[in-house]
Amino acid sequence: MTGTDRASRPGGRTARVRADVLAAVEAELAEHGYDGLTIDAVAARSGVHRTTVYRRWKTVAGLLVDLLQAGADDAWEPADTGSLEGDLIAVNREVHAALTARPSVTQAVIAASFRTPEAAEALTQFWVDRYERTAVVVRRAVERGEIPAGTDAHQLLLTATGPLYHQLVLLRRPMSRSIADQHARVAAKSLCGA
């Protein structure tokens, strides 16, 4: 969900316009939040003509939805460290970094999801896709014999990541990276005695 170098962008002018506009949406959202996000500011920041932005994205919600859809189109996959614990720690460090960045695009998108149903739906779809991709860390652990076949991947990932989102987004309290690591370890060991 971060900008890429212009020269490396595939797809010609239309793809470049989209990339420029979405990079501007990210920057405006992170700096000013959803309330400060306007099509005019996005147009000015991206250098794309405002009538083009209005024609293609129509509304601020349309820009947000496209930002999340672009995020779902990327090639992200979780790190493969060789152990369930290592993989979950890597996942939690990504979540922790995204939620504690100043400014945090992720926090801004979450806040926006409580303002407009289209953004809420797009964020749910983005996360469904991300959690499905992350489930590979559980399948690899099953293949290595670390955890039983039939382990519920989503439930395990919620044990690892849920405490970070709850603390840093809803409770609005701090959490150190080492505590985020510990929540990953708890999840990795959550099948002991099972």
Next chain:
Amino acid sequence: MTGTDRASRPGGRTARVRADVLAAVEAELAEHGYDGLTIDAVAARSGVHRTTVYRRWKTVAGLLVDLLQAGADDAWEPADTGSLEGDLIAVNREVHAALTARPSVTQAVIAASFRTPEAAEALTQFWVDRYERTAVVVRRAVERGEIPAGTDAHQLLLTATGPLYHQLVLLRRPMSRSIADQHARVAAKSLCGA
């Protein structure tokens, strides 16, 4: 955070007015969300004169903050079932019920916390108080010798409750009560091997 019978309310007329107004805030919030919450609707529903509501609470945000402060003033404490697992299951069932109620006052208050900084601050304070009260389940488990002294109560409670909030509030996906129970069990066992 739910209304009580008028006859049983202590404190005379001022306390009755507050209870009537806050019960109306809860009902309006649950039915219409933060966007539909107005001082006029709260006044009409509570039967309290609108000038009284404006004078005492001033804004919609003021009503929300007072609702959360009233919630913090109650006598709530977690169930004492005799085991850490039982206590955490009871906590998770309360959280699950609050987040899956239709309509859910808790979900409406969380959404409102992304609309106004005063509500965000009041919600954080409400939860800090609730999590501090809930920490007694961890202290009792230490006293029974179930878990080591020095166990971080908040971290343990985040392991139990964080997955429910993340799934039901941020991911906006369903979770059955039996999965909520399982997250409580994972937290209760999270110190095995420690």
